Amino acid sequence: MENLFGKKPRKPGGALVLYTTRHGATQRYAERIAQPLDALVKEAAYAKIAKAKTYDTIVLGCCVYAGKIKGLDFLADHAQELADKRLVLYTCGLYDPALEENRRPLEEQIRAALGDFADRVAVFHLRGALRWNSLGLVERMMMKALLGGMKKKPESERTQIEKQLIETEGGALDFSDEADIGAIVHAARFGKADEA
Secondary structure (H helix, E strand, O other), X not given: OOOOOXXXXXXXXXXXXXXXXXXXXXXXXXXXXXXXXXXXXXEHHHOOHHHHOOOOEEEEEEEEEOOEEOOOHHHHHOOOOOOOOEEEEEEEEOOOOOOHHHHHHHHHHHHHHHHXXXXXXXXXXXXXXXXXXXXXXXXXXXXXXXXXXXXXOOHHHOOHHHHHHHHOOOOEEEOOOHHHHHHHHHHHHHOOOOOO
């Protein structure tokens, strides 16, 4: 039943999906995750804790930018208020999180930001995208410098991602994969694997 303003009234509980994004991949994941959960999707910067506390489940998508996770402060600042919620966190960055050297710094940042509260959160790492047309002037200059260093390496010593970045200079590189969201949706419904 719709109310006078044409919106369906929200049932108590349910899921809220929040995100931060730089190149759109974290937002696209958030929207895909929200669909099977029938969840509200909102940019984390505009989320209010009083409203967030009315949900049973909170999924937070954080972009990884220049190696730093953006958006963890929402969980860190409101750990006490969210302690009774089902919490899911996913990061979204360009580098392959299946590789230990890429995943470890992310997990260390999460632990540093959340402390022991990190144990309450189901954590996932996804691959994202880079779009040159969404970069600002300073970001383009940084990328040009980064690519310059990569190009100086002998081709045989370049990593796969370095080769891909060089090949797509000025264009787009997108590793996002909808198949990766199944485990996140499951955790949002049923909690962490060790709690299920």
